[in-house]
Amino acid sequence: MKKNNLILVLLMCFSLTLFAQNDKDREVINDAEKAKEAFIAKNKTMAKHFADADAYVIFPNVGEGAFIVGGASGNGAVYENGQLIGMAKMKKIDVGAQIGGEAYREAILFNSDEALKRFKDDDFELSAKVSAVLVKDGASLNADYRDGVAVFTMPKAGLSLEASVGGQNFEFIPFEE
Template sequence: MKLTKIFTLVVLFIGTTLIAQNSDDKKVIKDAEMVKAEMIKTNKKIQTYFDDAKAYVIFPNVGKGALIVGAASGNGAVYERGTLVGMAKMKQLDIGAQIGGEAYGEVIFFKTDAALQEFMDDDLEFTGQVSAVAVKEDATLNVKYNDGVAVFTMPKGGLMAEVSVGGQKFDYTAFE
């Protein structure tokens, strides 16, 4: 009898976890599509990056907070040639003169097979040398790929003052 109750609880726990994960993924995917549409609406020139990239990942809701030490994280949807292929997680840690909090969307474009494979193998890490370009209305987007990668951000809100160094780490999970 006890074994049956334990089994039932385990099944319910696993089922609830899977449903929650799927609904979280669905929200991230929906939010990613909204961020993509908003970026294109804000600056139509970014459409060429979406069209030309081998793949891209959209982190629609990245949250960052800092007081000397800063941290950020977000979940994203990964697309290869415009087709959804998986999900990703981003974590960021940095240190320096910084204070505040902000929310933003981030898109990482992959131009080469090597850059995409590095991301999918969870080997991609950004350090202080990689800079992101903020998507602004009608701004010139002369962004060059650095090692097959280009990064764009779109501020959503908050206030952040910082001069810091750190990096981002990514975890990719493919759909089966």
């Protein structure tokens, strides 16, 4: 009987977490899980990167457009120790020689508590100095952590040509406890 009670309590906690988010959040969370599977399907070494990371955020659908001035935005799901802890918003603006539009997935992995804390405190920004690793079929991916952060991207659609300078800003929205 105690085992059944424990299972019931665990299911209730899990259900409350799922139902605490609105429909848009649930869609982003679902898309983030699919994006994680796509990263791993595209390159098997990504499974180890996700497993070894202290935390990560997945932006499953980032849209970017540019004509001299460019911008991008996306919503993502944030995980710490493999557990969903909140949502994130990303905005990017850049200026330079650029034209086009594209959609891509982005995964930001953290291997230090300090980097994750900066992200959670909305004191986190990716500048032009941080390079993202493009996830390709079968290529060996070495995570190049810089200040506790590694970034991976995977194109979905579009074409963009650019030589620009800018940065990405993030907002972390924790789930209510």
